[in-house]
Amino acid sequence: MSFQPSKAFLGETLGALYVGATLAAVFFGITNLQAVIYYKNYPNDWWIYRYSVALLWALDALHLASSTHGVYYYLIDMFGDLEDSLTHSVWSFKLMLILNIAILLYVQGLYAIRLWKLGRHFHKVLPWFVFFVVAISLGAGLYMVHGIFVTLNFSHISGVKTPIYTFFSTVAASDFVIALMMCYYLHKSRAATNFSTTASLLLGLMRLVVVSGLATSVCSLIILIAFIAWPETLIFIGIGFILPKLYVNSLLAMFNYRPEQFDTPNAEHGRHPTPAVFRITPHSSEGSTAETDTSIPLSEILDIRSFYDKVDRNLGHDQV
Numbered sequence: 001m002s003f004q005p006s007k008a009f010l011g012e013t014l015g016a017l018y019v020g021a022t023l024a025a026v027f028f029g030i031t032n033l034q035a036v037i038y039y040k041n042y043p044n045d046w047w048i049y050r051y052s053v054a055l056l057w058a059l060d061a062l063h064l065a066s067s068t069h070g071v072y073y074y075l076i077d078m079f080g081d082l083e084d085s086l087t088h089s090v091w092s093f094k095l096m097l098i099l100n101i102a103i104l105l106y107v108q109g110l111y112a113i114r115l116w117k118l119g120r121h122f123h124k125v126l127p128w129f130v131f132f133v134v135a136i137s138l139g140a141g142l143y144m145v146h147g148i149f150v151t152l153n154f155s156h157i158s159g160v161k162t163p164i165y166t167f168f169s170t171v172a173a174s175d176f177v178i179a180l181m182m183c184y185y186l187h188k189s190r191a192a193t194n195f196s197t198t199a200s201l202l203l204g205l206m207r208l209v210v211v212s213g214l215a216t217s218v219c220s221l222i223i224l225i226a227f228i229a230w231p232e233t234l235i236f237i238g239i240g241f242i243l244p245k246l247y248v249n250s251l252l253a254m255f256n257y258r259p260e261q262f263d264t265p266n267a268e269h270g271r272h273p274t275p276a277v278f279r280i281t282p283h284s285s286e287g288s289t290a291e292t293d294t295s296i297p298l299s300e301i302l303d304i305r306s307f308y309d310k311v312d313r314n315l316g317h318d319q320v
Contacts, residue, residue, distance in 0.1 A: 012230065012233035012234065012235060013154075013233055013234045014074055014075055014234075016233065016234045016235045016237070016238035016239075017070070017071050017074065017075075017234055017237065017238050017241075018071060018075065018238075019238055020067075020237065020238030020239060020240070020241035020242060021067050021068060021071045021238075021241055023241065023242050024063075024064055024067060024241040024242055024245055025064060025068075027242060027245030027246070027249060028060060028061070028064050028245060030245075030249055031057065031060055031245060031248050031249055031252065032057075034249060034252035034253065034256055035053060035057050035252065037252075037256050038053055038252055038255050038256055039053070041256065042255065042256075042258070045255070048113070049110075049255065052106070052110055053252065053255070055106070056103065056106065056107070056248050056251070057248075059099055059102060059103050059106070059244075060103065060244060060245065060248050062095075062099055063096055063099040063100065063103065063244055066092040066093070066095045066096040066099065067092070067093075067096045067241050069090070069092040070090050070092040070093040070096060073090045073092070074090070087154075089151070089154065094148055094149065096241075097144075097145075097148050097240075098145055098148065099244070100240060100243065100244050101141040101144055101145060101167070102141075103244035103247055103248065104137070104141070104171055104243065104244060104247055105134070105137055105138055105141050107247040107248065107250075107251050108133075108134045108137055108171075108174060108175075108178065109134055110251060111130075111178045111182065111251075112130045112131050112133075112134045112178070114182070115130045115178065115181055115182055116128075116130065116131070126181075129177075129181075130177070130178060130181060133173075133174045133177050133178070134174065136170055136174065137167075137170050137171055137174045140163075140166045140167040140170040140171070141167060143163045143166055143167065144160075144163045144164065144166070144167040146163070147160035147162075147163035147164070148160070154234065157231070161227070161231065164224070164227055164236075165224065165227075168220045168221070168223050168224040168227075169220075169224060171216075171220045172216075172217045172220035172221050172224070173217075175216045175217040175220065176214075176217050179214065179217070215246055215250065216243070216246050216247055216250060219239065219242065219243050219246055220243065222239055223236045223239045223240050223243065224236075226239055
């Protein structure tokens with residue numbers, strides 16, 4: 001007697017993959033829009049960010065292509081033979097899962113660099129904790145990759161539950177730590193300025209970081225919960241299609257949050273003049289404070305890297 005899958009079983013396996021791939025395609029369209037906006041508004045951004053956006057876009061496109069190929073294989077090539085299809089793991093699905101891990105770790109690495117640029121001006125040791133957190137995620141990702149290649153088909157997916165538990169719980173915790181520390185350093189930067197315009201921009205960026213960090217953390221937790229609750233289904237993989245898209249879009253949203261032009265005179269647009277000086281109060285070893293006026297264009301204040309490089313040079317001159 002041939003195996004006749006129920007509609008519920010089809011919905012929990014192939015149906016979950018189809019819905020996840022469809023939503024991933026929608027998110028990839030948003031990624032394309034954000035990438036175009038980024039290169040249009042910030043053509044002179046730091047080269048690491050510019051090349052990283054291009055690399056992440058390519059990885060995201062390859063991730064979508066591999067997931068689409070996998071869904072096509074199970075829905076079309078293996079049509080009518082669900083039992084046999086679940087005993088075969090097509091190569092594109094393994095590639096898709098590896099790309100999933102690579103995108104997550106790469107975005108976390110970029111956040112770690114951004115946090116190091118921020119945090120090294122307030123603490124010497126704490127920013128390195130972020131790299132330690134990302135290193136833990138990397139180890140969990142390698143453990144997950146090993147589990148993917150050990151498991152040859154979906155019928156034995158429960159055999160890699162330990163790598164799945166480890167990876168997604170680690171990623172969720174890492175996202176929470178990164179979002180928390182980013183908000184902490186942005187809050188300290190906001191407290192260091194007396195200008196309402198800059199402070200409001202930093203406050204908006206803090207809100208964006210919280211929302212994006214919570215979105216990726218919650219998505220990772222939902223994947224983990226789905227695997228725990230329905231280990232014999234493919235619902236967690238369908239949700240996993242969306243996770244790398246959330247990471248890429250959250251990073252691009254943070255890049256694109258900065259106003260695109262500040263060198264155009266504000267009077268031309270009928271806006272109030274924007275202050276060009278960012279005032280920061282460095283702490284001396286004796287506990288006394290000295291106020292330093294650092295004339296920096298507001299466009300560079302929002303570029304954390306160049307802004308703090310200039311602050312370093314000004315503070316260095318004051319200490320001589």
